[in-house]
Amino acid sequence: MAFLELKQVEKTFFAYDSFTTAVEEIDLTIEEGEFISIIGPSGCGKSTLLSLISGLLLPTSGQILLDGKVIQKPTPETGYMLQQDYLFPWLTIKDNITLGLKTLGKTKQEEMNLAFQLLETLGLSDKKDHYPAQLSGGMRQRVALVRMLSTDPKLLLLDEPFSALDYQTKLKLEDLVFTTIRKHKKTAILVTHDIGEAIAMSDRIILLTGRPGRIKQEFILPDDLTVTLPFAVRGDLQFNPLFQKIWKEMESLESESQGDANTV
Numbered sequence: 001m002a003f004l005e006l007k008q009v010e011k012t013f014f015a016y017d018s019f020t021t022a023v024e025e026i027d028l029t030i031e032e033g034e035f036i037s038i039i040g041p042s043g044c045g046k047s048t049l050l051s052l053i054s055g056l057l058l059p060t061s062g063q064i065l066l067d068g069k070v071i072q073k074p075t076p077e078t079g080y081m082l083q084q085d086y087l088f089p090w091l092t093i094k095d096n097i098t099l100g101l102k103t104l105g106k107t108k109q110e111e112m113n114l115a116f117q118l119l120e121t122l123g124l125s126d127k128k129d130h131y132p133a134q135l136s137g138g139m140r141q142r143v144a145l146v147r148m149l150s151t152d153p154k155l156l157l158l159d160e161p162f163s164a165l166d167y168q169t170k171l172k173l174e175d176l177v178f179t180t181i182r183k184h185k186k187t188a189i190l191v192t193h194d195i196g197e198a199i200a201m202s203d204r205i206i207l208l209t210g211r212p213g214r215i216k217q218e219f220i221l222p223d224d225l226t227v228t229l230p231f232a233v234r235g236d237l238q239f240n241p242l243f244q245k246i247w248k249e250m251e252s253l254e255s256e257s258q259g260d261a262n263t264v
């Protein structure tokens with residue numbers, strides 16, 4: 001049985017006099033421990049696909065199964081990390097990272113240990129009594145990473161988590177997120193506009209067509225790159241040819257993209 005399975009998934013958004021099919025005919029299987037990136041032209045349904053996998057949205061047709069069970073609503077089995085950190089400004093870092101645990105009724109010290117261990121590993125233990133506004137953008141995203149992992153979800157959904165950061169911080173955080181996710185043997189799906197980031201971080205890249213997004217092509221990364229830190233992958237001899245190959249495919253898709261919503 002596959003860890004995560006998408007079967008003929010379609011999502012259409014209906015408005016009063018129009019409809020938009022964001023994704024269609026999505027068949028995808030992801031094994032436990034895999035790191036997948038989803039790339040594609042702007043508006044092709046990448047975020048919609050993550051929302052469907054998270055259970056925040058339901059498919060119009062088709063099915064999504066996690067560990068053989070149909071996903072029908074958001075559950076603690078799935079963690080989400082977004083471009084914005086959405087930390088609560090009135091809570092300290094400690095309270096922000098333990099909020100999810102408290103919501104699940106996990107308030108014992110041993111149930112909170114993972115959160116505090118992660119805070120330490122990510123160099124933030126001296127910030128636990130600070131408020132989000134006192135932290136830099138990179139630190140806040142590290143807190144968001146801790147918050148996502150502290151409830152020990154099986155599946156991690158990363159929706160452009162580095163895109164609001166400056167380039168240097170982004171590269172450092174890529175390494176940190178990669179190491180943390182691999183160390184905890186999590187399955188992760190990253191949505192990104194950055195082909196380089198997809199190559200540097202994943203085992204496999206899924207390229208979607210323009211809207212409605214369908215799977216156009218899969219790129220399986222060479223084994224040696226998948227165990228190399230993202231920053232070092234960017235300097236590897238295999239990086240540029242891979243980048244060029246995917247870039248060419250992306251470029252051909254940009255020109256094929258459809259316009260806006262269809263009118264009923």
Ligand SMILES: Nc1ncnc2c1ncn2[C@@H]1O[C@H](COP(=O)(O)OP(=O)(O)OP(=O)(O)O)[C@@H](O)[C@H]1O
Pocket residue numbers: 013014020021022041042043044045046047048049211
């Ligand atoms: N809640 C919604 N209601 C109506 N249409 C929506 C909704 N969410 C997304 N869409 C539409 O679905 C399509 C796909 O949007 P989505 O945000 O998933 O694409 P994306 O690939 O993540 O975009 P980008 O690359 O620009 O971040 C777009 O045409 C968008 O306008």
